[in-house]
Amino acid sequence: MKLSARQSLVALLLAAASLTACGGGEADTAAASGDGETPEGCEPLREEYSGLDGKTFNVGSAPGAGNYNNPNLENPKEVKGLEPDILRAAGRCLGFEVTYMPQSFDGLIPSIKSGRIDLISSGMYATEERAQEVSFVTHLTAATAAVIADGNPEDIESLDDTCGLQVAAVTGTVENEIQAEQNAKCEADGKPPAKAATYAGNDQAVNAVRQGRSDYFLTDAGVAAQVAEQFDDDLDAGFAVPSEFAFGFGVDPENTELIEGLHAALMLAYEDGSLEDAQKEWGFAPEQKLEPAIVTA
Template structure:
């Protein structure tokens, strides 16, 4: 979904109460309801340039409605008190502070998240969404991460997976509507050449579903954004449930892509304001702090930009 949610985009809850609780929480991922009340930004946080660039409709409303596929740890998730948290959420609050408005997260299934934006239910998307050429035909991206995908396997790596080609001919799971399936199909010719044949890819509704498939043996691996894979390996089952396959030839993950805030092309002024806010968050060190909080420093962008994935 690094779509890579992308390529992006899964476990604070799991660390404390186990995967069953996370699966219960997926029931909160409905279509366009507010996930949690978001605090109003402090006046001292406002960046004058970013706030001035924000279209008047958002300034008057005092809120930007954010579509997000919740949960998708560590990008968006609930903590042990069922309060919304995660990298996207924290970054959004920092951006809202610079703009002088609330960033109100609303749950939306990922496979319908762009149509919901087009319908006017939401103003932007923040859901680990990868910036791809295909998606750029419909929306613009204010890019804030750069990372590849990783292979998540059960702890101990019982199938001895070492590279992506070890998945050839095997059952692999990915989240539906992410770009992982497309990327993996890009290995079809190489897999055929090995004699094992293409990967057998199951696309499941939620990342929690994908990880459950791996735990139950229905799939030998979950192919997911590197940040999501790393977080699951560190926290699920107290760090004893999964591990990430380390491919020395691809230390940052396979096929790195940008992840960004999705904005309708007609709302270019909003994109510009968000870009200025992101630049301000990077400049004051907040961006680096949020990355470090979720162990995502390796996925920082060198500089903020719009449609860097083109």
């Protein structure tokens, strides 16, 4: 049976979720589909970006928390998350394979400039400053999200609902600034501000919500999704507050075919909804949906 473009791309992203990208020099075999045929909708892209077909690209990644690029605890050589799934699906569409090369976050841009890697997949903000050295193909809006008790007993649907509640705050995080702005708004509306219990790290804040000592905890949306998955009997990922930043795959600015081909594959997934499906699969909020774009100097 021949699949529609949407069915094909959804199948690619779901298939990618069941695989892992391997480090240690082993390539992730990015076949176009389970039967070896190019998925419908990808054929014109393979023709237009034929120089990518059959290539293997080295991908630099600093795996960490947040469902972007996570280390597989069962196999530390493997990376899983939203970005590996998207990149594998793009590889199957365009005919390329990837080899993941774990390294420190601050070494990623120097590695791409030196030619050691071809792509960056590490939950990296596509900022104007970084774009002076590396081009980006964006795929997701960065956001803060709430970690709330399972079932949302306090009916917290947005920051406006936090007035008078108990918040678990982690010292020195940007989320404290977001909460401070909201507290000022609460007071201006004649409502009590949220009361903060301050903790040194995320683990203590998470436990405060799990144990009912706090009503919610603000953190990166990817971390919120991961925490909700880890403690699915006690916690949920709640509302999201989108930021002005976007996550993107970093690419050598001189590799224009890879930049444009990757963007075209992501646009195909964006237009048919499969990119949003993948984001939802990894627990990201609808507010983070973003039309892919190329960011370059």
